[in-house]
Amino acid sequence: MSDNIDLSTNIAGVQFDNPVIMASGTYGFGKEYSEYVDLNQIGGISVKGLTLKERKGNKPPRIAETPAGILNSVGLQNPGVEVFIKEDLPFLKKYKTKIIANIAGNTIEEYCEMAEILGDSQVDAIEMNVSCPNVKAGCLAFGTSPKGIEEITSAVKKYCKQPLIVKLTPNVSDIKSIAMAAEGAGADCISLINTILGLAIDINKKKPILANNFGGLSGPAVKPIALRMVYEAAHSVKIPVIGMGGISSWEDAVEFILVGASAVMVGTANFVNPTIPIEIVNGIEKYLEHHGHTGLDEIIGKMDLND
């Protein structure tokens, strides 16, 4: 890595060595990919969505491949927040990559309790998932209205010792008002987009492919939607924005940074190419060098719309 280029990015006081973060739900608790990638070279990892108690998740099939994307309905399978802190976090803390705990709950009280429990742990930030489309109760319900976002963000923020990132759903008609509601209620950062609710059909069985019927669409198919929403959100708030949705190359990452993202999250692309995070880090660096920039700050939000 060149000494002349500063790839670091500051998200609500947390200094990430580079802006490439692994998206929650796609990277487990980091261990699986550590055999393929040096986790020290990754800016951060947002771990698999955590709930207060263990969740078994949805019935299989949980995945369907669609053109330029995938639909998933894992249903937040995870061991629960306390098991994560005890059994998974120590492994992750051996690396210098920053750790974001992604939390999801059925009630506001559950979110608050998790934030409180995580406050005494070594996670660097908390990402509040109010946008998972694959669970029946709670979660997404909080994220689809400014009022809901406001209520949950202000409640959870009181329990957060670490910066609070609110992860937004694209399944809304006006992302700007949602982003502003999160900011107004005390969010330190917003991340978007979570997956888009979708449906895939097995025409021979005349049934949905996913056992849970609907699932969350991710991958290159969602990138244009994500870019537009990140642009709109980033231009509505002053807090940092983490952009994600179909990022599969360093060029994609640069697009998100140009529309206003201070960092990017990479998800589905990891399944295809485990070394993609490193390729993206190197690509962003070369891009900055090529364009005569010395730091990431010089390109964040530097895309202007046509007149």
Next chain:
Amino acid sequence: MGKLLNEQIVSTQMLCKDVFIMTIRSEYVASTAKPGQFVNIRCGGLDAMLRRPISICDVNKAQNTFDIVIQVKGSGTQKLCSMCQGAVDIMAPLGNSFMLDDKHKNICVVGGGIGTFPLLYLLKASQSTNKTALLGFRSGEAVVLEDKFRATANTVEIATDDGSYGKKAFVTELLEETIQSQKPDIIYTCGPAIMMRKVAAIAQKNGISCQVSMEQRMGCGIGACLVCACKTQKGDDWGFSHVCKDGPVYWSTEVCWD
């Protein structure tokens, strides 16, 4: 441990309609792969982004090659089968493996369709003195690699659904006959879930240990995305384990077949 590898395709040949055998040169896979493991292979393009998990069918340690058998099911596998030479991007070997134990002198494998192929490597790797292969196919046209099975197993019996080759029967019927004549020490099975469920029931009824190789739609192939769930017993409770990492091989009694 699985590795991300860029290896060379030696050859790809059609075995029968929509079924191809691909030989790949890979010193690492040839020297480390165990029976039951799979490769996660990249097809390329946006219409088949995800890697395809394909079982290792055979390994040639002397030639540093291994074989996979691919059934064309969609655009991804179609693309794979059209690759006859050049580089291929694989993650391998992945998953756990069949348990081979020298104390098992008499083993029986039960395969159905595309599920027969990983059992070939198992038979080759096994040190057992008596190996029986029971293979089920749709029809005679789908029966492939029979010579290879005959070269490694003491007994090979074939059943077809339509009776156009071998015996007109389900392969599970062959298993029940085999158990009556000689009780295997262990049964290994791979194929359609409905077949494996029946094999597991027969094994249990006869007090024979049985390992099954499960299949499920996968995302990452290494246990990170948690999509390839398999319902398994967890003490008195149950949970979803993951076929790519906890499997694909399970003891038949571990699997919740409901």
